[in-house]
Amino acid sequence: MWRDPAERPMVIGHRGASGHRPEHTEAAYRLAFALGAEAVEPDLVATRDGVLVLRHENEISGTTDVASRPEFASRRTTREVDGRPLTGWFTEDFTWAELATLRATERLGGIRPHSASFDGRYPILRFRDLLELLDEGSDEHRRVIRLVAEFKHATHFAALGLPLEELFAAELAAAGWGRGDDRLVSESFEPGLLDRLVSSGIRGTRVLLIEDRGAPYDLVAADGAGARRYDAFVSERGLLGLAGVVHGVSVGKGRLVGGKPEPEDGAPPRRTRPDAPLRGSELVDAAHAAGLAVYTWTLRPENRFLAPEARRGASRGAWGDWLGEFTRIMDTGVDGVFLDHPDLGIEARRSYLDG
Numbered sequence: 001m002w003r004d005p006a007e008r009p010m011v012i013g014h015r016g017a018s019g020h021r022p023e024h025t026e027a028a029y030r031l032a033f034a035l036g037a038e039a040v041e042p043d044l045v046a047t048r049d050g051v052l053v054l055r056h057e058n059e060i061s062g063t064t065d066v067a068s069r070p071e072f073a074s075r076r077t078t079r080e081v082d083g084r085p086l087t088g089w090f091t092e093d094f095t096w097a098e099l100a101t102l103r104a105t106e107r108l109g110g111i112r113p114h115s116a117s118f119d120g121r122y123p124i125l126r127f128r129d130l131l132e133l134l135d136e137g138s139d140e141h142r143r144v145i146r147l148v149a150e151f152k153h154a155t156h157f158a159a160l161g162l163p164l165e166e167l168f169a170a171e172l173a174a175a176g177w178g179r180g181d182d183r184l185v186s187e188s189f190e191p192g193l194l195d196r197l198v199s200s201g202i203r204g205t206r207v208l209l210i211e212d213r214g215a216p217y218d219l220v221a222a223d224g225a226g227a228r229r230y231d232a233f234v235s236e237r238g239l240l241g242l243a244g245v246v247h248g249v250s251v252g253k254g255r256l257v258g259g260k261p262e263p264e265d266g267a268p269p270r271r272t273r274p275d276a277p278l279r280g281s282e283l284v285d286a287a288h289a290a291g292l293a294v295y296t297w298t299l300r301p302e303n304r305f306l307a308p309e310a311r312r313g314a315s316r317g318a319w320g321d322w323l324g325e326f327t328r329i330m331d332t333g334v335d336g337v338f339l340d341h342p343d344l345g346i347e348a349r350r351s352y353l354d355g
Contacts, residue, residue: 007349007353008335008336009330009334009335009336009337009349010038010039010146010295010335010336010337011036011037011038011039011336011337011339011342011345011346011349012037012038012039012040012041012146012148012295012336012337012338012339012342012345013028013029013032013033013035013037013039013040013041013339013342014041014297014298014338014339014340015028015040015041015042015043015054015056015340016028016029016030016031016032016040017029017031017032017035017037017340017341017342017343018115018340019112019115019300019301019339019340019341019344020114020115020341021115021118021122022063022104022105022106022107022115022116022118022119022122023056023063023104023106023107024042024043024054024055024056024063024104024124024125025104025118025122025123025124025125026122026125026129026133027118027121027122029125029130029133029137030133030137032342033137033140033141033145034141035341035342035343035346036342036343036346037145037342037345038143038144038145038146039145039146039147039148039185039336040130040134040145040146040147040148041148041149041150041187041338042054042127042130042147042149042150043055043056043057043150043152044127044149044150044151044152044164044168045057045058045091045092045152045153045157046058046091046092046157046160046162046164046167047091047092047094047095047096047099048091048092048093048094048095049095049096050162050167051095051096051126051127051167052126052127052128052164052167052168052171053091053096053099053124053125053126053127054124054125054126054127054129054130055091055124055152056107056152057152057153058081058090058091058092058152058153058156058157059079059081059086059088059089059090060088060089060090060091060099060102061088061089062088062105062107063104063105063107064089064102064103064104064105064124065102065103065105065119065120066089066102067089069101069102072089072094072098075089075090075093075094076088076089077089077090077093081153081156082153082155082156082217083217083220083221092157092160092162096126099124100123100124102123102124103119103120103121103122103123103124104119104120104121104122104123104124105119105120106118106119110316110317111302111304111316111317112302112317113317127149127168127171128171128174128175130147131147131171131172131175131177132175134147134183144183145183146183146184146185147183147184147185148185148186148187148207148338149168149184149185149186149187150187150188150209151164151165151168151186151187151188151190151193153217154188154190154192154193154218155190155192155217155218155221156217163196164193165193165196165197165199165200165202166200168186168197168200168202169200169201169202172184172202179200179201179202179203179204180202180203180204181204182204183204184202184204184205185204185205185206185207186202186204186205186206186207187206187207187208187209187250188208188209189208189209189210189211189216189217190216190217190218190219191208191216191218191219191245191246192216192218192219193218194206194207194208194245194246205247205248205293206246206247206248207246207247207248207249207250207293207295208233208242208246208248208249208250209249209250210230210233210234210249210250210251210252210255211230211252212230212252212254212255213230213231214229214230215227215228215229215230216228216230231277232275232277233249234249234251234255234277234278234283234287235273235274235275235276235277235278236274236275236276236278236286237274237275238275239278239286239287239289239290239292240290242290242292243290243291243292244291246292247292247293248287248292248293248294248295248335249287249292249293249294249295250294250295250296250297250336250338251283251294251295251296251297252296252297253296253297253298253299253329255277255279255280255283255296256279256280256281256283256284256296256329256332256334257280257307257325257328257329280332281331281332281333283332284332284333284334285333288333293335293336294333294334294335294336295334295335295336295337295338296329296334296336296337296338297337297338298338298339298340299322299325299326299329299337299338299339299340299344299345299348300322300339300340300341301319301320301322301341301344302316302317302318302319302320303315303316303317303318303319303320304316304317306320306321306322306325307325310322310324310325322344322348323344323347323348323351326339326344326345326348326352327348327351327352327355330348330349330352331352
């Protein structure tokens with residue numbers, strides 16, 4: 001019987017152990033399992049022939065060697081994705097057989113030269129490949145390893161006749177994963193996609209991703225300038241409105257650290273309007289009061305990604321006071337943290353719980 005760790009916050013390997021190996025590769029996922037990740041998070045996009053693949057974005061020039069492949073030079077194009085023009089190579093212009101010939105590259109090579117040294121060694125993966133790896137990894141390590149699947153650009157793909165939720169349901173069925181598997185968490189920046197998952201019979205945990213600014217693109221496509229903003233979802237009123245619709249929210253770490261300081265012990269609590277966006281432990285407490293879990297992304301140790309007070313030295317790639325920032329985030333009461341280095345998440349949680 002697999003062991004299901006009960007410690008919180010849950011440590012989630014962001015695209016595998018993507019601080020150690022190029023993201024979304026078999027090596028990154030297997031290393032995440034070995035380093036203790038309790039879940040891993042893939043990004044899902046689709047090919048022209050309806051295969052779900054694991055890539056940060058549907059534009060793949062930054063994470064593969066496609067730009068160096070002369071046979072695919074003519075595929076470079078400009079597309080509008082979520083209302084913005086973007087030039088490059090897009091998964092929807094390739095079949096899976098074509099993408100399978102590419103090799104992964106490190107997206108943050110200037111910051112992570114060690115990981116970049118593995119460029120060209122690993123092929124890209126399909127979603128079904130990761131499901132097999134999860135089953136193998138859970139058996140090997142004798143513990144539950146969960147899947148936190150992020151759907152990218154759902155409105156864009158639906159317009160191309162590639163509904164991600166339907167492809168997802170089919171892949172789960174083919175792999176023998178039940179649609180209500182308790183290992184399954186689904187997340188998206190588009191609330192409509194989460195609703196359609198329910199219609200497709202997917203009954204796992206559903207989480208709404210919250211950007212630091214702007215509005216969900218599916219709402220923008222429907223309502224234009226009047227679309228509901230992300231800020232509205234993380235107000236007291238907004239969180240109460242999500243209760244029973246989704247199971248949790250996932251926010252960028254900037255909503256939990258930085259900004260106005262928390263009141264000191266003994267100070268009267270600040271009065272916050274019901275429609276004002278919340279921050280820090282105030283956000284987490286309000287979500288919990290509404291019955292929602294809270295996750296946060298992405299915890300990274302390099303100066304480039306740390307809050308200014310946690311940076312050490314002038315190099316963007318040098319590690320700063322990551323332990324201080326990570327434990328400060330955990331102190332807000334979050335239920336799960338996404339990290340590029342799962343081992344640092346385990347260490348930070350140990351320090352936080354011991355502290």
